[in-house]
Amino acid sequence: MDLSLYAREGEQEFVELTRSFVRKSVQPMFGGDAPDGNLDMMPSILDTAFEVGLAASPCTGMPGFEYGIWGTSADNPKGVRLSAMLLSAVAEACAGIAMNLHVQGLASRVITSSEGGLPEPPARVAVALQEGHALPDYRALLGHGGEPDEGIGTRVLPTETGWVITGSKSFVYGMEGTDAFLVFCRIAGNRGGENIGCLLVPAGATGLEVRDVGGRTGIRACGLSNLVLNDVIVASEHRLSSREAFSLMGRAMCLHWLGISAMAAGNASGALKAAREYAATRYQGGAMIGEHPAVRKLLALSEARVEAALALLLQTAGFACGNTDFLRRCAIAKLMTTDWAFSAVTDALQVFGGYGYMEDYGMEKRLRDAIVLKTAAGSRNYLETFISDAGREDIR
Amino acid sequence: MKPEALDLQARVDALRPGNASKHLDFFGKLLVDNREMTIWEHDTGLLPVGARIWRRRARDFARRYIRPDAVRADSLPREYDPRPIVSQAARKGFQTLLLALPLGTAFPGSYFLKSASFQVAVVAEEFAAESGGIALLLMAHHLGCAPLILSGHVPTILRHLLPLYARTLRGRPEIMAFAITEPGAGSDVEETEGGAEARLVTTARQVDGGFVINGRKCFISDGAIADKVTLFAKLQGEGLESWTCFLIEKGMEGYSIGRQEHKLGQRASDASELILDDVRVPQRNVVGRLRSGWANNRNVLNYSRPVVGAMALGHARGAFERALEFCRSTVRGGKRLIDYQDVQIELADMIVKLWSARALIWHSCSQFRCYQSASAAAKVAASDISFEVCTKAMEIMGDYGYLENRGAESLWRDSRLTQIYEGTNQINRLAVIEHQWAEISGRCGN
Ligand SMILES: Cc1cc2nc3c(=O)[nH]c(=O)nc-3n(C[C@H](O)[C@H](O)[C@H](O)COP(=O)(O)OP(=O)(O)OC[C@H]3O[C@@H](n4cnc5c(N)ncnc54)[C@H](O)[C@@H]3O)c2cc1C
Numbered sequence: 001m002d003l004s005l006y007a008r009e010g011e012q013e014f015v016e017l018t019r020s021f022v023r024k025s026v027q028p029m030f031g032g033d034a035p036d037g038n039l040d041m042m043p044s045i046l047d048t049a050f051e052v053g054l055a056a057s058p059c060t061g062m063p064g065f066e067y068g069i070w071g072t073s074a075d076n077p078k079g080v081r082l083s084a085m086l087l088s089a090v091a092e093a094c095a096g097i098a099m100n101l102h103v104q105g106l107a108s109r110v111i112t113s114s115e116g117g118l119p120e121p122p123a124r125v126a127v128a129l130q131e132g133h134a135l136p137d138y139r140a141l142l143g144h145g146g147e148p149d150e151g152i153g154t155r156v157l158p159t160e161t162g163w164v165i166t167g168s169k170s171f172v173y174g175m176e177g178t179d180a181f182l183v184f185c186r187i188a189g190n191r192g193g194e195n196i197g198c199l200l201v202p203a204g205a206t207g208l209e210v211r212d213v214g215g216r217t218g219i220r221a222c223g224l225s226n227l228v229l230n231d232v233i234v235a236s237e238h239r240l241s242s243r244e245a246f247s248l249m250g251r252a253m254c255l256h257w258l259g260i261s262a263m264a265a266g267n268a269s270g271a272l273k274a275a276r277e278y279a280a281t282r283y284q285g286g287a288m289i290g291e292h293p294a295v296r297k298l299l300a301l302s303e304a305r306v307e308a309a310l311a312l313l314l315q316t317a318g319f320a321c322g323n324t325d326f327l328r329r330c331a332i333a334k335l336m337t338t339d340w341a342f343s344a345v346t347d348a349l350q351v352f353g354g355y356g357y358m359e360d361y362g363m364e365k366r367l368r369d370a371i372v373l374k375t376a377a378g379s380r381n382y383l384e385t386f387i388s389d390a391g392r393e394d395i396r
Numbered sequence: 397m398k399p400e401a402l403d404l405q406a407r408v409d410a411l412r413p414g415n416a417s418k419h420l421d422f423f424g425k426l427l428v429d430n431r432e433m434t435i436w437e438h439d440t441g442l443l444p445v446g447a448r449i450w451r452r453r454a455r456d457f458a459r460r461y462i463r464p465d466a467v468r469a470d471s472l473p474r475e476y477d478p479r480p481i482v483s484q485a486a487r488k489g490f491q492t493l494l495l496a497l498p499l500g501t502a503f504p505g506s507y508f509l510k511s512a513s514f515q516v517a518v519v520a521e522e523f524a525a526e527s528g529g530i531a532l533l534l535m536a537h538h539l540g541c542a543p544l545i546l547s548g549h550v551p552t553i554l555r556h557l558l559p560l561y562a563r564t565l566r567g568r569p570e571i572m573a574f575a576i577t578e579p580g581a582g583s584d585v586e587e588t589e590g591g592a593e594a595r596l597v598t599t600a601r602q603v604d605g606g607f608v609i610n611g612r613k614c615f616i617s618d619g620a621i622a623d624k625v626t627l628f629a630k631l632q633g634e635g636l637e638s639w640t641c642f643l644i645e646k647g648m649e650g651y652s653i654g655r656q657e658h659k660l661g662q663r664a665s666d667a668s669e670l671i672l673d674d675v676r677v678p679q680r681n682v683v684g685r686l687r688s689g690w691a692n693n694r695n696v697l698n699y700s701r702p703v704v705g706a707m708a709l710g711h712a713r714g715a716f717e718r719a720l721e722f723c724r725s726t727v728r729g730g731k732r733l734i735d736y737q738d739v740q741i742e743l744a745d746m747i748v749k750l751w752s753a754r755a756l757i758w759h760s761c762s763q764f765r766c767y768q769s770a771s772a773a774a775k776v777a778a779s780d781i782s783f784e785v786c787t788k789a790m791e792i793m794g795d796y797g798y799l800e801n802r803g804a805e806s807l808w809r810d811s812r813l814t815q816i817y818e819g820t821n822q823i824n825r826l827a828v829i830e831h832q833w834a835e836i837s838g839r840c841g842n
Contacts, residue, residue, distance in 0.1 A: 035658065130795070171795040215471070215800030217809070284583045286593035294822035346783070346812075353582050353820055354615050357660050357813055358667075364660035371790060371808065372798045379794035381738050 003089055003269065006314060011082055014067065018089040021052055026093045035359040036220045037094060046100060046175055050123075054086065055101050058111040058121035065112075070105025070255055072112050080255070080320035084262040084313055091266030092273070095369040096221025098266065102259040103127065103173045103222070107182050110198065110252050114240040118200060125200075126174030127182040127252055128227055131167070135378055136184070138250055138327055138386065154185040154229060156197055162236040163199055169227040171213070171376065176223055178203055182240070183229070184249050198245040200238040207232040218368030219376075254327050256377055257334035258316060264341035264373040265309040268348070271366045272302045275348035278355075295351055302347040305340035313337055328390040335383045338374040345370040435747065439754065443518070446503020450493075450515045454522035457488055466527035469664035470806050476664055478533050478621055485534050486569035490519060492561045494541055500561055511761040512545070513699045517706035521754070524710025525717070528810025529664025531707050536617035536665060538703070540572025542696045543626040543641045547684030555680060556643055560624075573622035575613040575644075575670055576693055582615075584636075585628070586697065586819040587826055591636045591690065598672065600629040600640060606678040609642065612654070612671055615817075619668030620653045622646065627670070628689045639689030643681040650675040661809030694768070697827075701771040701818055702761040705778030708814035709753045712785035715807040716746050719789035722796065722804075733792075742792055746785045753778040769831035772824040779814035779821060786811045 007015045025048045029037035049055040049064075056068030066072050069086050073079030083105065091098035107125040111118055129135065131153055154167025165185055172181065180202045187195040201208055209228040216224060240248065276299060279290030289295045316333040319326050349356035349363040356363040378386075409415060414430045440451050461484050469476040485491055489501035493516050496507040502515050516538055523531035544557040560570055576585045584594035598611025609629050619625065623646050631638035644651055654669030684692055720743065723733035733739045753774075760766065760774035786808035790797030798805050815821045834840040 033658075213799060217798040217800070217805045283580070283595070285587065285590035292822075294826070298822075342787070349812075350815065350820065350822070354577070354816055357816055359658040359660070367660070367812065368809075371787065371805075374787075375790050375793070375797045376795055380791045381736070381742065382794070384738065 003085060003092070003266075003310070006310060007085065011085060014082060014086060015089055017052065018054060018086045021049065021054055022090060022093045025049070026090070026097055029094070030362065033359075035365055036096065039221060042097075042100075042176060042221060045097060046177075049097075049101055054090075056105040056108040057123060058108040058118070058125060059123065062123075064105075064108075068105060068108070069101045070109045070259070072109075074105075074109055074255070074320075075113065077318050077320040080258070081314055081317035084258055084317045087259055087262040088266030088269065088310070088313070091263040092270035094221060095263045095267040095366075095373065096219045098263045099173055099219050099222035100175045102256075102263065104175055106252055106255050106259065109255060110182055110248055111200075111240065113251065114198070114248055115244065116240075118240065119237055122179035122200070122202070124175050124177055124179045125182060126172055126178045126180075128169035128172045129184065129249065129252060129256065130171050130377065131169055135253075135382060136246075136249060138253060152184060152186045152196065154183060156185045156187055156199065158187075159233070163197075163234050163239060165199060165201065165229045165232045165234065167229050169229075172225050172227055173219075174223050174225065178223070181208075181227060183227070184245060196246040196249065198240040198248055199234050200240070201227075201229070201232055201234055205232050205234065216372070218365070218370070218372040250327055254320070254330040257330040258313070258320075260373050260377060261309070261313045261316070261330075261333045261337035264338040264370065265306060265313050267366055267369050267373065268302070268306045268309060268341035268344040271345045271348035271363060271370075272299070272306050274361075274363065274366075275299060275302065275351040278361075279351050282353075284353075289351070298347045298351050302344040305344040305347075309337040309340045309344070325390075328387060331378070331383050331386050331390070334378065335380065335387065338370075342370045342374045435751065444503075444506040444509060446506035447510070447515050447518050449503065451518045451522065453488065454490070454519040457485070457490065458522045458526040461485075462523060462526040462530045465530060465664075466803075466806070467801070469527060469529050470661075471800070473529065473663040473666075478664065481530060482534065482537075482569055482571060483567075486564050487567060489565075490534060491537055491569055492564050493519065494538055494545055495557070495561060499558060501565075508764070511699065511702075511764060511766045513702050513761040513766055514758070517703045517757055517761055520703050520706040521710040521713065521757075524707040524810070525714035525807075526710075527664060528662040528707070528711050528807060528813070531710065532617055532662045532665040535703060535707065536574065537572050539574040539696070539700050540618070540622065540624070540626050542699055543574065543683055543692050544643075546695045546699065547641065547688065547692050549684040552683050556624075556683075570623040571618055571621055573616050573618040573625045574696070575616045575619065575625050575627040577613060577615050579612060579614050583820060583823045585693065587823045588830060594636050596630050596636060598627070598629040599632050600642065600677070601632045603676070606676060607642065607682070609644075609672045609675045609677055612669060614655075614669045615657065615667045616670055617665050617667055617817075619670050620656055620666040625670065626683060627672075628693055629672075631686065636690055638687050639693065640686050641683035641689045641692055642677050643683055644670075644672070644675065644677065645681070648675050648677070660812060661806065662813050697818060698766045698768050698771045699761075701775035701824070702757050702766060704814055704818045705753065705757045705760070705774040708775075708779040708782035708811060709750065709757060711807045711811040711814070712746075712753070712782035712789075713750055715786040715789035715804045715811070716743075716750060718802060718804040718807070719743075719746075719792045719797075722793045722802070739792065742788060746788055749781045749785050753781045767831065769828045772819070772827035772831070775814075775818060776821045776824045776828070779811070782811045782814055783808075 025045045029041045032038050053063030056064040056071040064071050069083045074083050087098050103126050107127040111121050157164045180200050183201050184198050207230040211226045213224045282289045312333050316329045319329050345366050355361050417428045492500040493502050494512050496502045496504040580595040584590035600607040600609045625644045627644045628639050628641050650673040652671045654671045657667040726733045756777050757774045760770040789804045
């Protein structure tokens with residue numbers, strides 16, 4: 001499974017650049033004893049990602065501003081497609097590192113696509129979309145019922161100089177050293193789309209607690225926190241344009257689901273490659289195991305699923321536009337690609353027999369990452385309900 | 397509530413099977429089972445009395461002793477001292493279940509009606525529902541003991557197994573392990589055709605008064621802590637046909653523990669390399685006849701695969717229970733998750749799968765002798781189902797599913813191993829076909 005086969009004219013050089021970043025900066029992280037790679041190397045890996053322009057930035061003039069992952073070029077289907085491919089290419093080596101680049105890009109994209117942006121955007125930023133078990137009710141965006149502020153309990157009160165925020169956000173992925181968080185919240189007392197706001201909360205703001213979620217299964221190269229906001233005061237210019245916050249959040253969710261799909265496909269593609277190589281070197285049953293139909297079946301199914309995941313991912317990226325139906329398509333992509341990718345990884349792991357279960361071969365990490373991508377940011381039930389409601393003519 | 401809604405609710409209540417069956421005749425009522433009873437209680441009621449008692453004891457033990465250790469044993473396996481839980485389990489009779497009373501602790505009634513594995517399988521499910529690692533730690537001991545019994549060699553049983561059981565019953569438990577896998581032969585020591593071409597290194601050379609063994613075994617569960625290991629070696633100059641089982645004892649000169657693996661799950665039990673460097677083994681430690689090792693090994697797998705299936709089932713049941721608790725306590729859109737129909741469908745799917753796995757496991761060890769196809773089928777079905785159910789449990793919990801303190805994720809990691817060890821599920825599928833070949837090839841009639 002080679003991503004380059006999918007790359008169109010103009011995309012190839014970005015894919016190559018990403019591959020070179022992976023070879024030089026990401027791969028050296030692995031090979032030691034740590035199951036998730038040497039995480040002490042993360043700061044320098046991320047610095048390099050910014051330098052080479054792979055990490056997007058909300059600041060004009062920074063290398064990744066336009067062509068970084070979810071940089072401003074992602075305002076059209078071509079750019080979205082390119083970012084998705086690059087994410088997959090990074091996730092082939094490490095989905096955790098890809099997650100860092102993805103969430104940085106996501107937050108940058110929210111800032112750069114808002115009317116007027118922010119006067120002095122932070123360099124490293126993350127976005128908080130979720131509260132507790134709930135995701136916002138995006139059906140409202142599609143005009144399919146639902147309340148836009150359903151699932152958003154974080155409230156904001158205006159003061160003379162700015163805003164006071166109270167509430168909490170959960171499962172916020174972000175780079176180490178995140179300077180600020182974009183927090184979607186509800187303007188207290190009112191209901192309706194225009195009353196959802198997006199505010200930039202500096203990481204050091206008084207009253208903001210950033211709590212690491214603790215031990216978790218996978219995607220450990222990227223930070224994951226819960227935010228508690230106790231009367232956090234932010235300046236008035238830290239609110240992104242007031243009218244469109246809910247649709248900004250919807251667009252962020254599109255890219256979030258698509259990004260997760262891209263990482264899942266990349267992670268699975270890496271697992272498949274490793275399994276193919278292993279099958280050509282392990283002797284059992286009188287032959288290299290890759291000769292046994294049982295193993296070929298595992299590899300074939302794994303390949304078919306990786307291919308299907310990539311195809312759906314890129315096809316979905318092609319629909320990217322302001323059209324709200326894109327959200328429904330992204331939900332479908334997240335539902336299916338993460339499922340296919342998960343099966344592809346577990347089949348690839350099976351090719352390794354007992355060795356696949358051991359930390360040294362890297363396959364168990366891929367499985368841990370795959371299950372997180374499958375379960376994060378919208379449970380299966382949430383996605384199914386959303387897709388089914390979004391497709392209903394009768395409540396349109 | 398509006399009156400018409402109340403009316404509707406009253407009608408729904410009246411239509412519930414429990415209320416509706418009140419309208420049946422006396423004998424009709426006798427034929428309906430509407431008791432409010434857990435599946436666990438229903439299933440336990442099906443068991444013969446001995447197994448029923450062990451199932452209850454095992455659940456109590458698992459909740460009282462395994463549950464409090466589960467997180468620590470998983471997160472800090474190298475610091476976890478397994479001896480206290482082994483001693484506790486031994487004191488309660490869980491480590492001597494392969495023989496019936498008074499030699500062991502299995503109940504004689506069900507022991508002779510069903511396979512020796514049956515009561516072990518029932519216990520395995522309960523232990524594994526709390527911690528895969530601790531379950532393996534305790535269960536691998538039975539696997540290590542099995543070749544002693546299944547060799548059918550009375551002197552071996554009298555010399556080694558009975559004294560070991562007697563010591564255990566007297567409060568001095570010993571841990572056994574089972575070693576067939578070698579770096580160059582994993583599936584090949586579990587499958588006939590591969591076996592014929594296996595590249596084995598562990599070799600026994602006959603000398604005066606016994607054997608000298610050289611070689612290596614890998615991935616041996618409890619290998620580092622075992623007092624004794626039933627270990628298989630070929631005889632010098634011969635192939636797998638000459639495989640012979642030897643009882644290796646800790647402290648034998650030349651016997652050492654090598655690398656200990658870092659694994660995804662079931663971490664409380666070590667998976668270790670055993671190094672044999674000119675280990676002198678006395679004749680009395682030869683288990684069964686020379687060259688009977690292959691047959692013994694294959695039969696050990698027949699008896700142990702249902703137990704592996706039961707462990708897999710336990711992991712899945714544990715994950716299901718944690719997901720269920722989450723659905724009971726999580727409110728979304730004003731309702732508990734369990735009140736949503738789509739969630740109920742997922743939960744029902746999980747229940748159906750767990751139940752079918754249990755039925756096949758119990759079936760596979762429901763006669764005096766376990767046999768290859770049924771045992772392999774039970775292992776494949778239960779482990780595949782287990783991983784599927786554990787994955788579903790994590791999915792239902794969404795982002796909470798992958799947090800370590802929620803319990804489901806560790807059982808998910810534990811569960812993945814059951815598709816690999818005791819023969820990968822691919823090799824186990826081939827075992828089903830091999831055993832039923834006469835039927836499949838059309839040689840035996842309907
Ligand atoms: C945690 C753990 C604990 C273990 N505990 C023990 C223990 O206590 N004692 C013990 O002796 N062993 C133990 N094992 C070993 C275990 O039984 C083997 O890992 C397992 O049988 C697979 O062997 P392998 O790892 O060498 O994989 P391989 O045999 O190398 O298999 C690799 C792949 O090739 C396939 N394959 C191999 N041969 C064939 C064939 N002929 N036809 C079709 N497909 C084939 C397999 O299905 C698999 O997909 C343990 C393993 C693990 C991981």
